[in-house]
Amino acid sequence: MIALALPAQNSGDFNPPGINELHLPAILPWGAAEGFSKQMLLVLLSVVFISVFFLLAARKQQLVPGRLQFAGEAAYGFVRNGIAKDIIGGRDFMKYVPLLFSLFFFILVNNIYGAIPVFQLPTFSHVGGAYVLAGLVYVTWIAIGVKKNGLRYFKLATVPSGVPWYILPIVIPIEIISNFAVRPVTHSLRLFATMLAGHLIVMIAGSGIEYLIMQENFLLKGTSVLVLVGAIAMYMLEALIMVLQAYVFTLLTAIYIEGALHADSH
Amino acid sequence: MHQLIISAAAEGDVNPLVPNGWEMLVVFVGFAILFFIVVKFVVPMFEKTFAERAEAIEGGIAKAEKAQAEASAALEEYKQQLTDARTEANRIREEARAEGAQILADLKEKAAAESARITAQAHAQIESERQAAVVSLRSEVGTLATTLAGRIVGESLDDDARAARVVDRFLADLESQNAGAAK
Numbered sequence: 298m299i300a301l302a303l304p305a306q307n308s309g310d311f312n313p314p315g316i317n318e319l320h321l322p323a324i325l326p327w328g329a330a331e332g333f334s335k336q337m338l339l340v341l342l343s344v345v346f347i348s349v350f351f352l353l354a355a356r357k358q359q360l361v362p363g364r365l366q367f368a369g370e371a372a373y374g375f376v377r378n379g380i381a382k383d384i385i386g387g388r389d390f391m392k393y394v395p396l397l398f399s400l401f402f403f404i405l406v407n408n409i410y411g412a413i414p415v416f417q418l419p420t421f422s423h424v425g426g427a428y429v430l431a432g433l434v435y436v437t438w439i440a441i442g443v444k445k446n447g448l449r450y451f452k453l454a455t456v457p458s459g460v461p462w463y464i465l466p467i468v469i470p471i472e473i474i475s476n477f478a479v480r481p482v483t484h485s486l487r488l489f490a491t492m493l494a495g496h497l498i499v500m501i502a503g504s505g506i507e508y509l510i511m512q513e514n515f516l517l518k519g520t521s522v523l524v525l526v527g528a529i530a531m532y533m534l535e536a537l538i539m540v541l542q543a544y545v546f547t548l549l550t551a552i553y554i555e556g557a558l559h560a561d562s563h
Numbered sequence: 564m565h566q567l568i569i570s571a572a573a574e575g576d577v578n579p580l581v582p583n584g585w586e587m588l589v590v591f592v593g594f595a596i597l598f599f600i601v602v603k604f605v606v607p608m609f610e611k612t613f614a615e616r617a618e619a620i621e622g623g624i625a626k627a628e629k630a631q632a633e634a635s636a637a638l639e640e641y642k643q644q645l646t647d648a649r650t651e652a653n654r655i656r657e658e659a660r661a662e663g664a665q666i667l668a669d670l671k672e673k674a675a676a677e678s679a680r681i682t683a684q685a686h687a688q689i690e691s692e693r694q695a696a697v698v699s700l701r702s703e704v705g706t707l708a709t710t711l712a713g714r715i716v717g718e719s720l721d722d723d724a725r726a727a728r729v730v731d732r733f734l735a736d737l738e739s740q741n742a743g744a745a746k
Binding site for chain 2: 355
């Protein structure tokens with residue numbers, strides 16, 4: 298593994314933070330290399346935040362909603378109508394709304410952590426969580442496909458109709474690889490990589506500003522302002538990507554489920 | 564800058580693609596809890612509100628449509644009643660006019676009849692009085708004339724039968740003279 302790192306003895310040079318900095322010491326036991334980490338705390342906190350917000354918003358169930366209820370309904374309606382209904386459609390979509398809703402807000406809150414001071418760590422900059430969610434989705438859509446079409450589903454998913462027979466030997470392996478091997482990997486790594494990269498960029502910009510301000514040379518010191526402007530722009534971009542990746546992950550989940558449900562018509 | 568890039572494997576650097584098992588477990592458990600809460604509470608509550616709202620709106624629309632229909636029915640009824648009332652009023656006016664004309668005609672007729680009756684009665688009375696006057700005049704004039712003539716002639720004209728004949732003849736002459744003069 299190649300990584301950006303520098304031996305500590307060159308203390309005068311710029312020492313950018315690397316991937317190691319994303320793995321903070323554990324909270325319990327304090328400072329240990331292994332144990333209950335900040336990541337884990339953030340995950341559990343996100344469950345509390347989401348549950349409390351939506352339970353409070355849905356609690357009163359007024360026909361004419363208040364401000365909180367309206368916000369909750371708008372958020373719920375976004376996933377329900379904007380993702381589940383639009384992609385899956387038909388009468389079946391209600392069954393998958395809870396999964397898509399949970400995924401979207403779980404990922405959204407865990408991503409947004411990266412843009413909020415104190416939290417300042419997107420949970421999915423560690424690959425474990427992304428593997429878990431993508432794995433859950435993988436199992437879910439295959440199960441849906443098999444339940445709907447029986448074992449014939451694997452044929453439907455790998456043998457495209459309307460393709461000349463002599464191309465099938467090429468197409469079938471490609472379909473198998475792209476649908477069953479690559480799909481969960483890209484699904485998880487897309488989320489993980491964007492969060493990791495975004496967090497690294499903001500961290501490097503932060504340490505770069507610190508390094509430049511420490512310089513003796515006044516002009517060199519002044520260039521930190523440029524880095525600051527760039528860092529703010531990157532921060533905004535990161536915030537956008539955090540929301541976007543939560544949406545993309547949920548959208549892809551909906552598309553996979555839809556593909557499994559209507560495998561015979563594809 | 565190439566000195567920045569060094570192999571980190573020797574320093575025990577983290578491989579970002581290798582997950583931490585405990586973290587995976589925490590994410591799994593956390594997501595499972597969230598999923599449970601969402602399935603059990605959040606989605607049913609929102610769906611219930613949505614359903615109730617849809618029902619309320621649809622019910623409201625139905626109610627409004629019903630009210631609209633009722634209102635137009637009432638309007639129709641009022642218009643009908645108004646037309647009826649106008650027709651009725653016209654009819655009554657026509658009737659009253661006809662009745663008035665009838666009454667007037669009756670009164671005129673009655674008045675004419677009354678006046679004719681009064682006239683006829685007056686004529687009859689005048690006639691009878693004239694007859695009475697003629698009769699009394701005839702007898703009185705006869706008596707007077709007889710008495711007068713008797714006084715002048717000196718002869719008794721007491722013979723009633725003769726005297727009456729003379730008087731009658733005289734009067735008949737007189738009447739025929741009158742009749743001739745009237746011609």
